Amino acid sequence: KIMRIIIILAMLMGVTGSPNGTIRPQAASADTMAHPNCIPEAADKTEKVRKNVMATGELNPNHYPARRAAQVVQHYLNTRYGSPFRLIGVQKVHSANDVADSGRKYQLELSVKETISNTTENCSAELFFPRGVEQHSPKVQASCEALLKIDTKAQEEALYQEYKRNQSLVSAQNLPDSHGRIAPDMEPFWQLGILASSFIMLNESNENTLYNVAQVANITQLATEDDQLKFDCHTLLHDMVSQEIIHWKLLFTWSPPEGVKVLQMEKLPHRHEQEEPPNTN
């Protein structure tokens, strides 16, 4: 009889146990994530100390200063290495340092992903946001040669030949459309639009912006006499910090050997629907 009572009591002990069984102690600091892919690599303690420059501090790679700086590096990398078949995105900032200077200098270790082939590379970058009365573009130095080993020459040449030869000039709108769709044969033009926009995003970036291309509203091929393909492009940039959609018009050329060259860029006035909204019933 007593044994039965003891057994019941023992069972009850097992049942009540810890009421908070779902809480796992987090060994990692609050700012890092406790799983393999997201633990930042240990900051390189033997980091190169540049001449004339004193490190002011390590930045949290998850916090916005490092994230915004990394985004600028992404735009730079696309202007430098991007192609209609090679689009680069920053995947992760491993470490960031803020260096005081006549502006703000960042040293970043990041992993970047080439979005079409899905390969990831580690890169180092240095980024300088100048300060002063005039708005200057950030200056970026990044070493990411490994991205070039993703070979896209054949596809680029094929695209170039097709649209050089074509009698009609390609024109596409709303890439992507409202539902996120892009016709497969229009994808390279969406990528071209993003690449060309990267020049603008790079120029326009500062510590208080975070740019992405919201949509390539229109990309239209223009006739040329030379061996470049030429495009007129209307792009919508989204700045995360202000949440604004900023319209830009671009004129640019592209060919496999030359890459993207922006001839003209023009910010369009801040448009608001002045007309009555359509009947939404």
Added chain:
Amino acid sequence: MLLWRYDALPLLLMSLMYFVCNRVEYDYYKYHPMSEITSWMEQLVKDHPDVVTIVKYGKTYENKDISLLKIGLNTGKEKKAIWMDCGIHAREWIAPAFCQYFVRQILQTYKTDAKMEAMVKNMDFYVTPVLNIDGYIYSWASNTTRLWRKNRSPGPSDCGCNGTDLNRNFDANWGTVGVSFNCCSQTYPGSKPMSEPEARSVADFLGSRKDSFLCFLTIHSYGQLLLVPYGHPNYTAPNYDELMMVGLGAAEAIWKVHGKNYTVGTSPDVLYANSGSSRDWARLQGIPLTYTFELRDKGTYGFELPEDQIQPTCEEAYSGALHIITYAHDKTFSGAVATSAVTLWTVLLAAGVTGATLM
């Protein structure tokens, strides 16, 4: 002998088609316009009358009903609650898609999954699939309106633009940081706190019930973030450590589904300072676990996330939300289990001492 009337055939076919069409599964992996979402909500009540009701709790500027789905088993008692809203910002289409998926998941699993059954018994889920209805409908109107963010109330009389950012309009450090008083701006916070009917609807509904709510989740896109209060850099939530711990657990749960990284932190730390958000307001009301979810992606497609990403996004977000909700539930209810077990233990011990026969 049966006379087959040929003129009855069309009627027969139509009836058959009507039956078939009504039985076609709702496609959770496509974006739906407001009219379809409303029909879906009504159909859910018909299909699950014992657990689902629709509550209309306010009106938009354009006088449309703001509705939520209340999901829970009727116990006749006052219950603890979970709040989820989607679509405060019109262009964030993946958010309403997630609210719909979330509801479907609860309804699909509560009969077979013991944990979900317990949660649906102990708590009510209040889910608003689209809060900014006017804005959402406007974003469906044409290609040029797709990227609208705010609601559709008119601006001040001297302003050529309209719309207020509902997520800057709540009475939580209103108008201090992360706003622009340019009425054309995407972060225009309104003429005063709670000036907007959509914000007032939430506040009125929750205000009288705030002590019941364990959890307040507001769903947005894009960025892959889990944001904890407060948006103002000078204020720290009293349970910041808990919010971070649970948030990191949710991010891990998300990552386990499809390998996507969601960064966890306060808005001023990981994104930008802001004020007047619904999440901050909810935390100030005393609701302990308040989070802003910023769903996929990180900028490649941004607001115009392809439909083939709806399913994986919803699956991972569900995992994250469930982690937070389960924590909130267990914190409140397993305590009750412990209490009743202790009572039972005491009774048995007393019985053992007095030598009473129990078996």
